[in-house]
Amino acid sequence: LAGVDVYYYAPTGKNKAFIIVKKGNQCSIFISDGINVSNGFKDGLSFFDVNSADGIQSIEYKMSVSDGGIMVITKDEVITDRDKINTFYEVICELNAEDYSLLPEHIGTPQWLVDAWEAYRNNPNPPQREDYDIIIKLNDGTVLQSISYQPYLGNGYIHTMQELTPEQNSTLRQLLS
Numbered sequence: 001l002a003g004v005d006v007y008y009y010a011p012t013g014k015n016k017a018f019i020i021v022k023k024g025n026q027c028s029i030f031i032s033d034g035i036n037v038s039n040g041f042k043d044g045l046s047f048f049d050v051n052s053a054d055g056i057q058s059i060e061y062k063m064s065v066s067d068g069g070i071m072v073i074t075k076d077e078v079i080t081d082r083d084k085i086n087t088f089y090e091v092i093c094e095l096n097a098e099d100y101s102l103l104p105e106h107i108g109t110p111q112w113l114v115d116a117w118e119a120y121r122n123n124p125n126p127p128q129r130e131d132y133d134i135i136i137k138l139n140d141g142t143v144l145q146s147i148s149y150q151p152y153l154g155n156g157y158i159h160t161m162q163e164l165t166p167e168q169n170s171t172l173r174q175l176l177s
Contacts, residue, residue: 042093048142053082053089060135061176065128077176084175091168092147095161112163116154127152132176149176 004023021028050056063075079085098110120126132149148159149172156169164172 040093040097041095045093045136048138048144049140050138053086055139056085056089056136057139058137059085059088060137062133063176064131064133071131075176079175087171088175091171092158094168095158095164098160098162110162112154113157116157116163120153134176 004021006021045051045055048055057080059079061075061077061079062073064071064073066072079088100108100110103110120129129152130150132151133146134149135146136144138144150157151169151173154163155166156164156172158164
């Protein structure tokens, strides 16, 4: 971006996910819809100028369950209740990102997650498999890529995060029920 003019896209305020780059007579727009959660959701959401639950318009989610080996969507809902959005924001901002640099070379899955899958597969009466795709819609209209949540693995798993605490998992399950 050396030697170019960079502007925020006015309708989004300070949301860094939309920028306009101008060089001479040519303009280009760059858009990011993915949350970089390498330092956690709180930092990832701040990139989109979301520093509290007030920046979130709604939380959409789809729940899929296994039906004869095929994952079928059984719930497709939108949360707009401010108290629920606040609780959701608080929980995801508590989560710690998985530090993949600590894993052995050529290993991309933390041991706790490998163990959780193994325990799930070997459980003679496993809990119902419920996979959630969660989409956060911001007040400025930005729709973020989905977050994958699997409450039945260990204490609960959100993609790229460390294992949830039982309390975090319980809170998220209640919000999504």
